[in-house]
Amino acid sequence: MKEVKIVSKRFDIEGINHIKKAIEHGAYSTIHKMFDKDPKTIVDEIDKSGLRGKGGGGAPTGAKWKLMLQDFKLPKVLVINCDENEPGTFKDRQIISKDPHLLIEGIILTSYAIGANDVYIYIRGEYHQWQNILQKACDEAYLQGYLGKNILGSKYRVDITICKGAGAYICGEKSALLESLEGKRGHPRLKPHQKEPEWYFGRPTLVNNVETIATVPFIVENGADAYKEYGTSKSPGSMLFAMSGHINNPGVYEAEFGTSMMEYIEYYGGGIKGGNLKGVIPGGASTPILNATEVAKAKLDYESIKELGSSLGTGGMIVMNDSVNMVEALKNLLEFYHHESCGQCTPCREGTAWVDEIVESMLRYSASYNSIEQLLQIGQTMNGKTICVFAPAVSGVIDGFVKKFRSEFEEYLRGVCNE
Amino acid sequence: MSSKMVEFTVNGKKLLAFEGLNLLKYLLDNGYNIPHYCYHDSLGADGNCRMCMVEIKGKKRPQIACDTLIKEGLEVNTNTPTIKRLREEILQMQLRNHPVDCPVCDKAGECYLQNYYMDYGLYKEGKHKKQKIKKSKNIEFGRNVVYDEERCILCKRCVRFFANITKTNELGVIKRANHSTISTAPNQKLQSQYAMNIVDLCPVGALLSSDFKFKQRVWFLQSSPSICHGCTKNCNITIDYSSTKFQAERIYRYKARRNEDVNGYFICDEGRLSYKEYHTNRVTQIEYKNSIIDFKEAISKIGIEIFIHKDIVILASPNLYIEELESIIKWSKKLNARLYSPLECYKDKEFADNWLKEELRVANAYGVMALEIDTSTPDISSDTLLINFDHKLAQDINTLHRIDFITHSINSQGLILPLASWVQSSRHLINSSGIKQYAPKTLVANKPILTVTEWIEAIGGDI
Numbered sequence: 052m053k054e055v056k057i058v059s060k061r062f063d064i065e066g067i068n069h070i071k072k073a074i075e076h077g078a079y080s081t082i083h084k085m086f087d088k089d090p091k092t093i094v095d096e097i098d099k100s101g102l103r104g105k106g107g108g109g110a111p112t113g114a115k116w117k118l119m120l121q122d123f124k125l126p127k128v129l130v131i132n133c134d135e136n137e138p139g140t141f142k143d144r145q146i147i148s149k150d151p152h153l154l155i156e157g158i159i160l161t162s163y164a165i166g167a168n169d170v171y172i173y174i175r176g177e178y179h180q181w182q183n184i185l186q187k188a189c190d191e192a193y194l195q196g197y198l199g200k201n202i203l204g205s206k207y208r209v210d211i212t213i214c215k216g217a218g219a220y221i222c223g224e225k226s227a228l229l230e231s232l233e234g235k236r237g238h239p240r241l242k243p244h245q246k247e248p249e250w251y252f253g254r255p256t257l258v259n260n261v262e263t264i265a266t267v268p269f270i271v272e273n274g275a276d277a278y279k280e281y282g283t284s285k286s287p288g289s290m291l292f293a294m295s296g297h298i299n300n301p302g303v304y305e306a307e308f309g310t311s312m313m314e315y316i317e318y319y320g321g322g323i324k325g326g327n328l329k330g331v332i333p334g335g336a337s338t339p340i341l342n343a344t345e346v347a348k349a350k351l352d353y354e355s356i357k358e359l360g361s362s363l364g365t366g367g368m369i370v371m372n373d374s375v376n377m378v379e380a381l382k383n384l385l386e387f388y389h390h391e392s393c394g395q396c397t398p399c400r401e402g403t404a405w406v407d408e409i410v411e412s413m414l415r416y417s418a419s420y421n422s423i424e425q426l427l428q429i430g431q432t433m434n435g436k437t438i439c440v441f442a443p444a445v446s447g448v449i450d451g452f453v454k455k456f457r458s459e460f461e462e463y464l465r466g467v468c469n470e
Numbered sequence: 471m472s473s474k475m476v477e478f479t480v481n482g483k484k485l486l487a488f489e490g491l492n493l494l495k496y497l498l499d500n501g502y503n504i505p506h507y508c509y510h511d512s513l514g515a516d517g518n519c520r521m522c523m524v525e526i527k528g529k530k531r532p533q534i535a536c537d538t539l540i541k542e543g544l545e546v547n548t549n550t551p552t553i554k555r556l557r558e559e560i561l562q563m564q565l566r567n568h569p570v571d572c573p574v575c576d577k578a579g580e581c582y583l584q585n586y587y588m589d590y591g592l593y594k595e596g597k598h599k600k601q602k603i604k605k606s607k608n609i610e611f612g613r614n615v616v617y618d619e620e621r622c623i624l625c626k627r628c629v630r631f632f633a634n635i636t637k638t639n640e641l642g643v644i645k646r647a648n649h650s651t652i653s654t655a656p657n658q659k660l661q662s663q664y665a666m667n668i669v670d671l672c673p674v675g676a677l678l679s680s681d682f683k684f685k686q687r688v689w690f691l692q693s694s695p696s697i698c699h700g701c702t703k704n705c706n707i708t709i710d711y712s713s714t715k716f717q718a719e720r721i722y723r724y725k726a727r728r729n730e731d732v733n734g735y736f737i738c739d740e741g742r743l744s745y746k747e748y749h750t751n752r753v754t755q756i757e758y759k760n761s762i763i764d765f766k767e768a769i770s771k772i773g774i775e776i777f778i779h780k781d782i783v784i785l786a787s788p789n790l791y792i793e794e795l796e797s798i799i800k801w802s803k804k805l806n807a808r809l810y811s812p813l814e815c816y817k818d819k820e821f822a823d824n825w826l827k828e829e830l831r832v833a834n835a836y837g838v839m840a841l842e843i844d845t846s847t848p849d850i851s852s853d854t855l856l857i858n859f860d861h862k863l864a865q866d867i868n869t870l871h872r873i874d875f876i877t878h879s880i881n882s883q884g885l886i887l888p889l890a891s892w893v894q895s896s897r898h899l900i901n902s903s904g905i906k907q908y909a910p911k912t913l914v915a916n917k918p919i920l921t922v923t924e925w926i927e928a929i930g931g932d933i
């Protein structure tokens with residue numbers, strides 16, 4: 052197994068949170084050379100590297116940045132998405148606790164590349180500890196002259212403001228995040244009719260995930276080709292994958308795209324704990340589950356997971372052994388979605404509650420005989436008919452569980468004859 | 471929206487429209503019956519109810535019409551089996567926690583939810599949830615607006631009204647998922663002078679006017695288009711009234727009527743509630759020195775008064791229609807009388823705002839000016855005969871020699887003649903922007919009551 056250290060290169064160094072130590076180990080070195088570069092060359096380099104967003108969607112980062120290069124009347128804004136609410140995902144906080152200055156370095160490079168002086172980090176409300184680390188790191192960077200009005204005497208300004216979320220999963224969705232940042236209720240916005248940036252108070256805005264931004268320093272320093280040496284042709288580079296669940300060494304480990312899932316689980320995770328593998332949710336709770344045969348085939352890149360009918364998402368794997376009751380597991384997830392639907396769209400507002408109720412009634416042996424069909428049917432009504440992809444994701448989750456572990460669901464309907 | 475015309479098809483029919491026009495707006499304006507809740511012409515698309523879905527060629531999934539822009543070659547299908555099924559499904563979801571208390575709901579009969587159920591309901595018992603989420607049924611939002619949480623389908627029209635139209639942000643959604651509900655800020659009441667418009671906007675029975683609540687079932691109401699007489703804006707309204715056989719007609723409410731050139735989609739609360747004036751304190755009988763006299767006697771009395779007085783002052787209300795004012799002008803010339811229509815007493819600076827409400831709280835002040843009627847205050851001596859056509863100033867004039875044609879009773883010792891209110895009359899008004907509008911006659915009183923023109927005709931024959 053080839054180990055990669057792009058984002059995690061300084062993770063194991065003691066005391067790296069302190070800027071002095073971080074600088075000793077190469078942090079901010081790109082900033083000293085940054086002003087010799089034309090911002091556009093940085094955007095081009097990112098575009099060439101094929102870097103894909105690590106927030107879950109896997110959209111090409113370069114294309115998003117390029118949208119920011121048009122002429123706008125109002126100042127541009129950079130927003131860092133650190134809402135990280137997706138169950139099974141805990142890589143962003145790892146970056147913040149293990150190398151916060153890498154993120155700040157990435158922010159400075161990005162803001163310079165796209166020409167945004169104002170940066171907001173939207174951080175999950177419950178992340179108190181990480182908020183403090185991040186604030187401290189920012190304060191240090193201000194003192195060292197990497198942030199503020201006059202970065203390294205260049206007259207170039209970057210200001211970072213850390214904003215805390217109020218505890219809603221949906222505020223990780225970029226347009227809901229911006230609504231929340233504007234002080235409104237976190238409701239996702241309707242998608243625009245053509246490709247355009249996001250808007251924060253009417254200002255052109257770029258929203259990127261923490262890890263995406265933390266990858267930028269490597270690419271700027273070593274060039275796009277160095278990044279493309281890792282990974283596959285369509286999913287170049289590496290990603291911080293995470294494992295939780297029935298695994299001997301849960302945690303966050305960097306691996307290049309294209310790594311076999313099983314190999315990764317064995318190598319870093321130390322194998323399955325307490326039984327045989329039953330299934331893996333590959334990229335955060337909102338991606339359809341893979342059963343053991345699919346896991347054996349799965350490679351950790353966007354294309355191969357997509358072929359298996361799921362998606363790589365955030366790369367946060369939830370590993371389950373054969374002691375897991377899949378109906379209960381689905382119930383656990385549906386409770387989350389029922390609780391977190393923002394409630395805007397009819398199919399999602401009512402649908403998430405409905406499916407939750409159905410699975411609950413199954414667990415109580417009081418479901419009607421056609422419950423499975425009903426679940427799938429409601430899932431269909433939720434799929435592709437809403438403002439954001441929350442509801443379609445729930446539909447995919449239901450489909451995955453019900454279709455792949457149908458017999459377990461049928462077990463709960465045995466002998467039931469009502470309606 | 472561009473000025474380019476493009477060709478597109480709806481259900482196989484070729485149509486022309488401006489490029490970039492909202493598809494749902496086009497369909498609704500052209501008589502297609504597309505179920506929808508959250509879209510409203512004045513508020514635009516929000517895309518939350520998902521009821522307005524249509525099929526568009528080339529798109530894998532149905533799309534919401536309210537967020538589709540018309541372009542060349544667009545092929546739309548509004549009534550495929552997929553769309554029908556989708557509407558059923560969405561409706562079923564909306565009804566899952568809905569109390570279905572239509573029998574006691576004031577919106578019944580004009581509720582979108584109810585209407586769509588007629589077409590897309592499943593009509594199947596057991597399809598609905600047995601244990602619904604219980605919520606509050608009577609929350610007073612203030613300014614006569616009451617909110618029933620259980621009936622709300624969360625289309626956010628009310629929220630968007632205060633966010634986009636009045637920009638006062640007085641309502642918001644609170645809580646999440648199917649516990650979501652609409653609320654004011656904690657311990658706050660609505661304050662907008664236009665708040666009651668959200669009752670018109672609400673597609674279901676979640677927002678009701680406490681003024682109209684439990685007063686009348688809407689299917690007993692008849693509607694007539696009209697013009698509010700509350701100020702010189704002349705907002706377009708609909709008058710909802712009942713006309714049951716053998717019973718006096720009764721106005722129950724005014725609603726805003728769309729007119730982009732005048733009031734847009736809305737009216738002010740004060741104008742909305744001014745329907746009450748029609749019923750209060752009306753003059754119904756001919757009186758002379760506080761005793762009732764008959765029509766013939768009255769006509770001859772008028773004739774005598776006019777004959778014996780050299781100096782006659784006529785006061786004409788600026789609430790009267792253009793045509794009524796014209797007959798007064800004609801008559802005053804014939805009598806050689808001095809004609810006035812003072813406006814000063816109708817001024818109310820506090821009422822005015824920078825949206826609809828205007829300072830002059832009378833409907834046809836600009837008609838009076840257009841007819842060049844003297845708007846100054848007349849001198850009245852003890853020999854002057856005052857003929858008052860419902861002018862507000864007359865109640866402050868103390869004179870013995872007077873004839874009052876009035877709608878609402880005032881303190882007068884002279885001859886009092888009941889006059890048809892503007893609801894019982896018709897014709898034109900001119901508003902502050904010079905727009906001339908027609909207001910049809912809405913009500914015919916049980917006992918016939920004469921309009922200005924009819925009175926003048928009646929008297930004219932006798933002088």
Ligand SMILES: Cc1cc2nc3c(=O)[nH]c(=O)nc-3n(C[C@H](O)[C@H](O)[C@H](O)COP(=O)(O)O)c2cc1C
Nearest residue numbers: 104105106108132134135136223224225259260263
């Ligand atoms: C329901 C939902 C929740 C999301 N939560 C997060 C999140 O917590 N963190 C994140 O970075 N992106 C999240 N996203 C993805 C963002 O909308 C957005 O695509 C991402 O921040 C873009 O950054 P990237 O291109 O760098 O990945 C979420 C999306 C959805 C639909």
Ligand code: SF4
Nearest residue numbers: 393395396399437439
């Ligand atoms: S799909 Fe669900 S979470 Fe997304 S906007 Fe609609 S209601 Fe909100």
Ligand code: SF4
Nearest residue numbers: 622623625626628672
């Ligand atoms: S109260 Fe009426 S207008 Fe407001 S969200 Fe509910 S249904 Fe829509």
Ligand code: SF4
Nearest residue numbers: 698700701705738741
């Ligand atoms: S603004 Fe004037 S005309 Fe319009 S409703 Fe109010 S009072 Fe009537």
Ligand code: FES
Nearest residue numbers: 509519520522536
């Ligand atoms: S009217 Fe189109 S989604 Fe509500």
